[in-house]
Amino acid sequence: MNWKKKVTTGLNKKTTIRMSVAIEKADLTLKYISHYNEIKELLFKNSSEILNVRRNKAFQDFVSLGIPSFKNENYKYTNLNPQFLPDYEFVHERQEQEADLNEIFRCDVPELDNTPTLLYNGWFYEKNIRGINLPEGVILESLENAAKNHPELVHKYYSTVADTTTDPLVALNTAFAKDGYFLYVPKNLMVEKPIQIINLLKANTDTFTTQRNLIIVEDGATAQLILCNHTLDLTRYLSNSVTEIFVGENTQLDYYTVQNQHNNSASLNSVFVQQEKNSNVTSHTVSLHGGMIRNNLKVILDGENAETNLFGMAFLDKKQHVDNFTQIIHGKPHCQSNQLYKNVLDEESSGAFSGRIHVVRDAQKTNAFQRNNNLLLTDKAKMQTKPQLIIDADDVKCSHGATVGQIDEEALFYLRARGISEDKARLMMMNAFAHEVVEQIKIEALRERIDDLIAKRLSGEVARCHECGYNCDC
Amino acid sequence: MLSIKNLYVSVDGQEILKGINLEINPGEIHAIMGPNGSGKSTLANVLAGKEEYEVTSGEITYMGEDLLEKSPEDRAREGLFLSFQYPVEIPGVPMVNFLKAAVNEHRKYKGEKELTAGEFLKMMREKMELVDMHPNLTNRSVNEGFSGGEKKKNEIFQMALLEPKLAIMDETDSGLDIDALKTVANGVNALRSPENSTIVVTHYQRLLDYIVPDFVHVLYKGKIVKSAGKELAFELEEKGYDWIKQENDN
Numbered sequence: 001m002n003w004k005k006k007v008t009t010g011l012n013k014k015t016t017i018r019m020s021v022a023i024e025k026a027d028l029t030l031k032y033i034s035h036y037n038e039i040k041e042l043l044f045k046n047s048s049e050i051l052n053v054r055r056n057k058a059f060q061d062f063v064s065l066g067i068p069s070f071k072n073e074n075y076k077y078t079n080l081n082p083q084f085l086p087d088y089e090f091v092h093e094r095q096e097q098e099a100d101l102n103e104i105f106r107c108d109v110p111e112l113d114n115t116p117t118l119l120y121n122g123w124f125y126e127k128n129i130r131g132i133n134l135p136e137g138v139i140l141e142s143l144e145n146a147a148k149n150h151p152e153l154v155h156k157y158y159s160t161v162a163d164t165t166t167d168p169l170v171a172l173n174t175a176f177a178k179d180g181y182f183l184y185v186p187k188n189l190m191v192e193k194p195i196q197i198i199n200l201l202k203a204n205t206d207t208f209t210t211q212r213n214l215i216i217v218e219d220g221a222t223a224q225l226i227l228c229n230h231t232l233d234l235t236r237y238l239s240n241s242v243t244e245i246f247v248g249e250n251t252q253l254d255y256y257t258v259q260n261q262h263n264n265s266a267s268l269n270s271v272f273v274q275q276e277k278n279s280n281v282t283s284h285t286v287s288l289h290g291g292m293i294r295n296n297l298k299v300i301l302d303g304e305n306a307e308t309n310l311f312g313m314a315f316l317d318k319k320q321h322v323d324n325f326t327q328i329i330h331g332k333p334h335c336q337s338n339q340l341y342k343n344v345l346d347e348e349s350s351g352a353f354s355g356r357i358h359v360v361r362d363a364q365k366t367n368a369f370q371r372n373n374n375l376l377l378t379d380k381a382k383m384q385t386k387p388q389l390i391i392d393a394d395d396v397k398c399s400h401g402a403t404v405g406q407i408d409e410e411a412l413f414y415l416r417a418r419g420i421s422e423d424k425a426r427l428m429m430m431n432a433f434a435h436e437v438v439e440q441i442k443i444e445a446l447r448e449r450i451d452d453l454i455a456k457r458l459s460g461e462v463a464r465c466h467e468c469g470y471n472c473d474c
Numbered sequence: 475m476l477s478i479k480n481l482y483v484s485v486d487g488q489e490i491l492k493g494i495n496l497e498i499n500p501g502e503i504h505a506i507m508g509p510n511g512s513g514k515s516t517l518a519n520v521l522a523g524k525e526e527y528e529v530t531s532g533e534i535t536y537m538g539e540d541l542l543e544k545s546p547e548d549r550a551r552e553g554l555f556l557s558f559q560y561p562v563e564i565p566g567v568p569m570v571n572f573l574k575a576a577v578n579e580h581r582k583y584k585g586e587k588e589l590t591a592g593e594f595l596k597m598m599r600e601k602m603e604l605v606d607m608h609p610n611l612t613n614r615s616v617n618e619g620f621s622g623g624e625k626k627k628n629e630i631f632q633m634a635l636l637e638p639k640l641a642i643m644d645e646t647d648s649g650l651d652i653d654a655l656k657t658v659a660n661g662v663n664a665l666r667s668p669e670n671s672t673i674v675v676t677h678y679q680r681l682l683d684y685i686v687p688d689f690v691h692v693l694y695k696g697k698i699v700k701s702a703g704k705e706l707a708f709e710l711e712e713k714g715y716d717w718i719k720q721e722n723d724n
Contacts, residue, residue, distance in 0.1 A: 416547045418636065419550035
């Protein structure tokens with residue numbers, strides 16, 4: 001048991017005044033340390049060596065970094081200590097699900113002709129049906145199996161961009177990682193139909209899930225990916241997912257994330273994207289509903305003429321909290337990045353946006369743009385926004401802008417003066433605010449569905465899929 | 475139709491209107507003129523129901539009912555229309571959605587069936603011709619990127635769609651060249667009827683060549699200091715406002 005030593009190292013430099021805080025923090029970390037030691041064997045069991053070799057080191061990193069709190073500059077606006085506090089059940093093994101999830105869950109976007117692939121509490125669902133639209137050569141399976149069936153691929157990429165030494169969530173995920181989805185699109189293949197992957201959370205007791213995903217899009221290939229997160233009951237969840245995405249030269253990947261979870265859930269998502277020459281990645285993160293959402297998105301532009309577009313739209317009410325934290329590394333010349341994040345905050349909700357753009361010394365002719373606009377609907381809603389530019393090259397175009405404001409009263413009066421009720425006028429204004437982001441969604445069926453869900457969300461109706469019998473909202 | 479009695483209005487604690495009295499009957503056109511800062515736009519906005527304007531005393535009766543009790547949207551639905559001096563740009567709200575919502579809210583209020591998309595588009599095309607609006611403008615967001623003239627035409631276009639009983643034109647002539655002014659005036663005249671009334675708020679006499687008023691009132695320092703027929707407008711054009719100021723400041 002060498003963990004005692006680790007804890008002491010974490011404590012010995014604190015002054016006595018900070019002791020109580022430190023002890024509390026250490027207690028919480030301690031809980032995770034003893035848990036790790038208890039279930040270590042289970043983690044290593046049935047798991048590929050590729051995943052196993054990372055565990056111990058990753059866990060050590062987690063212990064020395066600590067559970068993210070205000071003291072960590074990157075988590076300044078999101079204290080995760082309360083989320084880590086409950087005694088969770090951990091899903092370290094594939095769970096049996098008696099009912100067929102394909103039968104009980106339908107989230108089909110009308111006209112979006114596909115067969116969704118399901119994840120159950122972070123694990124690839126064993127009864128998944130391979131979509132008929134998935135062309136031959138595309139691999140979509142569980143990471144656990146991929147590590148066994150395609151060790152050369154997994155080994156080459158796994159845990160290469162998701163750095164465990166800088167982020168405790170990544171470290172903890174890498175220590176616990178056993179499964180998630182693995183998507184591989186071979187060279188020059190154009191996958192025409194969007195691939196939809198839905199993570200379903202379903203349990204009877206407070207549950208901690210870990211999901212680890214790997215996406216590889218080889219040179220010249222294109223794909224569209226829709227990822228949905230759903231809670232199927234009112235159980236308390238903490239989900240910690242990490243996704244590593246590698247896109248080769250001349251590729252195009254559109255990556256949509258739709259977050260729709262209940263207020264008692266915390267969703268922590270870390271996505272890493274590595275882009276090669278002439279690649280184009282567009283990411284959309286639509287946070288419709290969720291108690292606590294933290295989205296870490298790091299993009300490394302590692303080849304010339306690579307382009308990345310990051311869009312985010314979040315709707316918050318009650319005491320919800322959404323924190324989008326983006327980092328773009330302009331590592332090569334002639335790359336382009338665009339970011340547009342918007343939040344609508346109602347009641348006592350709080351939001352945060354931190355966008356870091358780092359242009360390295362040789363990345364000349366970089367174009368990097370960032371904008372964050374926020375609409376506060378009440379006096380109690382709060383928004384923190386923090387753009388950050390680090391520019392080491394001298395021939396670049398970079399800009400950033402952030403606004404936090406209320407609904408334009410002049411515009412509201414204009415609409416009302418034409419006979420439109422105040423409520424309806426407010427809705428029109430909020431929809432208009434969101435529209436700038438939504439119109440960037442390229443898949444028409446998805447765009448229409450999101451529009452519809454947003455309209456419902458804003459008008460106070462439950463924002464969930466019609467066909468789903470579960471009440472995701474609380 | 476409209477009866478304003480001893481109206482006092484303040485904005486941010488500052489008294490702007492100081493005892494306005496005005497009677498408007500069906501079919502009449504009233505021009506309200508006056509130097510800058512006399513309270514013309516305040517009067518227009520109070521009638522439309524803008525909240526920052528606080529009515530400290532007096533009353534306004536519209537169609538026999540207390541107007542001040544009503545929300546801006548109910549005033550609009552009951553036929554009161556303000557053509558804005560500065561129409562607001564609302565990015566992201568498509569013109570068509572806005573107009574359809576406005577028309578249907580009016581219809582709903584009157585107990586009429588809401589128009590379908592097809593019926594509405596037909597109605598829109600007809601009314602558009604009246605003000606010579608470019609069809610492309612309805613594909614944009616509300617007033618977004620419209621020129622000054624297009625914005626004013628758009629106000630008259632909305633007026634044509636909503637068919638108000640009492641239209642208040644707040645400085646509709648400002649920023650218009652002579653051709654646009656004529657188009658706007660033609661639109662207003664085409665919508666006239668013996669039942670409908672119009673209040674034209676303007677600084678200059680120019681618009682009144684095209685929309686001929688029955689009465690001209692001069693507003694100065696929050697009060698109507700002179701009322702007469704249309705000849706008063708010519709007198710103001712010729713002599714300016716200085717004589718009004720002198721008469722009242724002494």
